[in-house]
Amino acid sequence: MRPTEVFAPAEPPADGQSARKNQLAVTLRVNGESVALQIDPRTTLLDCLRETMRLTGTKKGCDHGQCGACTVHVNGRRVNSCLTFAVMHQGDDITTIEGLGRPGSLHPVQAAFLEHDAYQCGYCTPGQIMSAAALLEEPCGATDADVKEAMSGNICRCGAYPNIVSAIQDVRSER
Amino acid sequence: MEMFAFSEAAGVEDAIRAGAESGTAQQGARVRFVAGGTTLLDLMKLDVERPLAVVDINGLPLDTVTKLTDGRLKIGALVRNSDLAYHPDVRSNYAVLSQALLSGASAQLRNMATTGGNLLQRTRCMYFRNRALPCNKREPGSGCSAIEGENRSLAILGTSAHCIATNPSDMNVALTALGAVIQIEGTAGKREVPIEAFFFEPGDTPERENVLDPGDLVTSVTLPPPPQNCSQVYLKLRDRASYEFALASAAIVASVDNGTFSYIRVALGGVASKPWRSLEAEEQLYDQPVDEASFRRAADAALAGARPQSRNGFKIELAKRCIVHALGVATAS
Structure with a gap:
């Protein structure tokens, strides 16, 4: 078995003190930059992005894969970053909302969300946009119903769904 | 979440050796394999799963779909649900499987979840997921809170006086209709189990859900040659x-x-x-x-x-x- 670079104990630590010492080395490639980190193996990719790397654009909603707020791309595919350990992503290419576009050079989905007013409070928006950007490269039918089905993993409590669908359809019609 | 030792399996035998250290491969396992993680992390956050060791099997060469010379289709345990659903052979010859996969979860989860993981996904019974309440599946002998409790979504077939949990998988239903066979590698070598014999009804041991023993690794699922004119x-x-x-x-x-x-x-x-x-x-x-x-x-x-x-x-x-x-x-x- 290929050992992880830093020793992890076979038995759980008896106290929180030793738990804090249990750090693993991992190098993540996030938004094109490689970052070497020492992290607790329990750290989800979501918490690693937000708490360790301070990339707080990715949001924590339910933390159980039921809302989609934490959606990021791993090797070009959308995933729930709350349901995967960061140490499992050595060498993977991770894209967050911070890496999708920049002020002045927005991703087409970001621009369309602005134009279509595809949000209210904005909390689910980074996840919605990451999901929509990935959808563009997936097999997905042409109708609004197809888009709704493909976007069902992203919950919006404000109910901005109609404008989210129109924003995505606008981008797809331009491609 | 409890602390655990994390490692990456370098090969199938490596994974089997690590898994064999567990006292059980069922509820309460001390060693868990992680693939997509969508069930395991969910339950570890709830402290329903508390493994001392988590073995990452994503590096194993079990991620391909292969047409065998006898016409069967071999699906590697690590093939992602989305890849399987859109695989040309599956779409044209095993449409019920593609439909079932695409009716489950979300696009994000299907990109993560694997064939082996979906096969083994755990019940959504709220009492199983909540450690504050009795559950015979999670804690044998503690009682079933669902009987007489919040059981609207739970099972009406194959239940017992000890457990009425539902198997939540859509994929498993399609695999059952297609007569799938599960390939397992373990400390005693390789074996094959038809899907109908793979799962157990709860009886008086609801914590034991399937045939897997410590060290057993589901390596693939095979489908019989495509049913003709069906x-x-x-x-x-x-x-x-x-x-x-x-x-x-x-x-x-x-x-x-x-x-x-x-x-x-x-x-x-x-x-x-x-x-x-x-x-x-x-x-x-x-x-x-x-x-x-x-x-x-x-x-x-x-x-x-x-x-x-x-x-x-x-x-x-x-x-x-x-x-x-x-x-x-x-x-x-």
């Missing part, structure tokens, strides 16, 4: 139109010859403790005319043994209508 349908009924578990579902593989059924497989989801093949429904359909009366007789037979709980009696008629409608779609010319 139509295939997966119909899923649920509280909302997407991103929701089934209240009742039916997988149908059917062939009609001269107006009567010449081949039929019926499997049910959302209503049973395990993916549920209904031999009773199949017996009612063989050589019978393709009409509503036959469908209804089959549906009645499939649910004849149903045992409703305090809040899920509606599932009996729902499941019957699900079967009738799915048979209608499958045989529409």
Whole structure:
């Protein structure tokens, strides 16, 4: 078995003190930059992005894969970053909302969300946009119903769904 | 979440060796394999799963779909649900599997979840997921809170006085209708188990859900050669139109010859403790005319043994209508 670079104990630590010492080395490639980190193996990719790397654009909603707020791309595919350990992503290419576009050079989905007013409070928006950007490269039918089905993993409590669908359809019609 | 030792398996034997250190491969396992992580991390956050060691198996060469020379389709345990659903062979020859996969979870989860992981996904019973309340599956002997409790979504077939949890997988229902076989490698070598023998009904040991022993690794799932001249349908009924578990579902593989059924497989989801093949429904359909009366007789037979709980009696008629409608779609010319 290929050992992880830093020793992890076979038995759980008896106290929180030793738990804090249990750090693993991992190098993540996030938004094109490689970052070497020492992290607790329990750290989800979501918490690693937000708490360790301070990339707080990715949001924590339910933390159980039921809302989609934490959606990021791993090797070009959308995933729930709350349901995967960061140490499992050595060498993977991770894209967050911070890496999708920049002020002045927005991703087409970001621009369309602005134009279509595809949000209210904005909390689910980074996840919605990451999901929509990935959808563009997936097999997905042409109708609004197809888009709704493909976007069902992203919950919006404000109910901005109609404008989210129109924003995505606008981008797809331009491609 | 409890602390655990994290490692990456360098090969199948490596994984087996690590898994064999666990006292059980069932509830309470000290060693867990992680693939997609969508079930395991969810339950580890709830402290329902508390492994001392987590072994990452994503580096193992089990991520391909292969057409075997005898016509069977071999699906590696690490093939992601989305890749399997859109695989050309699956779409054209095993449509019921593609439909079932795409009816489950969300696009994000399907990109993560694997064939082996979906096979082993755990019940959504709220008492299993909540450590504050008794659950015989999570803590043997503690009692079942769901009987007389919040059981609207739970099982009416294959239950016991100790557990009424539902198997939540859509994929498993399609695999059952298709007659899938599970390949397992373990400390005693390789073995194959038909999916109908892979899962256990709860009986008085609901914590034991399947045939897996410590060290056992599901390496692949094989499907028999594509059923000839068959139509295939997966119909899923649920509280909302997407991103929701089934209240009742039916997988149908059917062939009609001269107006009567010449081949039929019926499997049910959302209503049973395990993916549920209904031999009773199949017996009612063989050589019978393709009409509503036959469908209804089959549906009645499939649910004849149903045992409703305090809040899920509606599932009996729902499941019957699900079967009738799915048979209608499958045989529409």
